Amino acid sequence: SFYGEHQSGIATPVQSNVYFAVLDLHSENKEEIIQMFKEWTAYTEKLMKGELVSPELKNHLLPPVDTGEALGLNPYRLTVTFGVSPAFLDKLKLDSKKIEEFKDLPHFPRDQIKEQYKGGDICIQACADDPQVAFHAVRNLVRKGRTLITLKWSQAGFLPIGNRKETPRNLFGFKDGTENPKNENDFKNVVWYDKNNWLKDGTFLIVRRIQMHLETWDRTNLQEQENTFGRYKESGAPFGEKDEFAVIDINKKGPDGKPILPIDSHVFLAKKAEAKICRRAFSYSDGINEISGQFDAGLLFICFQKHPEQFIKIQNSLGSEDKLNEYITHIGTGIFACFGGVKKGEYIGQKLFE
Numbered sequence: 001s002f003y004g005e006h007q008s009g010i011a012t013p014v015q016s017n018v019y020f021a022v023l024d025l026h027s028e029n030k031e032e033i034i035q036m037f038k039e040w041t042a043y044t045e046k047l048m049k050g051e052l053v054s055p056e057l058k059n060h061l062l063p064p065v066d067t068g069e070a071l072g073l074n075p076y077r078l079t080v081t082f083g084v085s086p087a088f089l090d091k092l093k094l095d096s097k098k099i100e101e102f103k104d105l106p107h108f109p110r111d112q113i114k115e116q117y118k119g120g121d122i123c124i125q126a127c128a129d130d131p132q133v134a135f136h137a138v139r140n141l142v143r144k145g146r147t148l149i150t151l152k153w154s155q156a157g158f159l160p161i162g163n164r165k166e167t168p169r170n171l172f173g174f175k176d177g178t179e180n181p182k183n184e185n186d187f188k189n190v191v192w193y194d195k196n197n198w199l200k201d202g203t204f205l206i207v208r209r210i211q212m213h214l215e216t217w218d219r220t221n222l223q224e225q226e227n228t229f230g231r232y233k234e235s236g237a238p239f240g241e242k243d244e245f246a247v248i249d250i251n252k253k254g255p256d257g258k259p260i261l262p263i264d265s266h267v268f269l270a271k272k273a274e275a276k277i278c279r280r281a282f283s284y285s286d287g288i289n290e291i292s293g294q295f296d297a298g299l300l301f302i303c304f305q306k307h308p309e310q311f312i313k314i315q316n317s318l319g320s321e322d323k324l325n326e327y328i329t330h331i332g333t334g335i336f337a338c339f340g341g342v343k344k345g346e347y348i349g350q351k352l353f354e
Helices: 030-049 086-091 131-144 184-190 214-218 222-229 266-272 308-321
Strands: 017-025 079-084 122-128 149-158 203-212 282-288 295-305 328-338
Touching (some): 017 295, 030 079, 122 131, 122 328, 203 308, 214 295, 295 308
Antiparallel strands (some): 017 122, 017 149, 079 122, 079 328, 149 282, 203 295, 282 295
């Protein structure tokens, strides 16, 4: 349902497709922006029901209100999640609404961020079990706000959810999201912002566009691949265990007295940071890199947390020592505050503008 305590697309069981868009705002008129969010609220409620955003016009001299590519399709579990960046608050001069911890992410070790994949004022994450349904949602929302916003960057992504009984795998063939929150209490502790201000019951979304060097990875032997993650590729279990979800003890040593987990492995360093996040990552494939002739593919890494510092601690731990850095490059970044849920009669982001 569109309405609820929290926005959809965060704790919702993950879908097989995402269309993620970052928008630039070209107005400082608060009333215009409020009206846009009200219209987006009405549109999103209909989109998530699988309805047209507006009854079709019979006037053949005017463009249809709904672009029409989702006609005849069901909603395919569509969720739409909205967020705003620190720059959004600056543009609308909402100084009294600023939250101390809500600021642009720092530069992390080994970042190679491209200008086209950073910044922006608003994000829209549309997830569905059909790629055209997700794209249709973002397309119509952007179209509705076209006098106030333009696309900064966007990315389609996919995920192999299968029978939903297994953790999805990334393009390196390893399971991604094993350590995610599992229940309401976990989400309360890890994800939902609980201070009494406009973001209450919302969360912070962090996005990273991560290029994966697949050809290099594909020349790497299995032992080295598993050492990179600190997990067995087939089962997803951490070294020394048989169960994917086994509790990880980074201090555990083998019979030879050496740590079981390589100290430069992804799992070791992420666990060492002693912070948790909710990952909602999708793979992407964008054809061929024209310079190298190799796959332009990777991970649209999206995560949710109640405090940005949770992610920052993990990324600082990974950034300098993670063996995985030999095979990936972070080229895009962003942080957005995702509002709490909407009650009937309210509009998206209402508490921020009140």
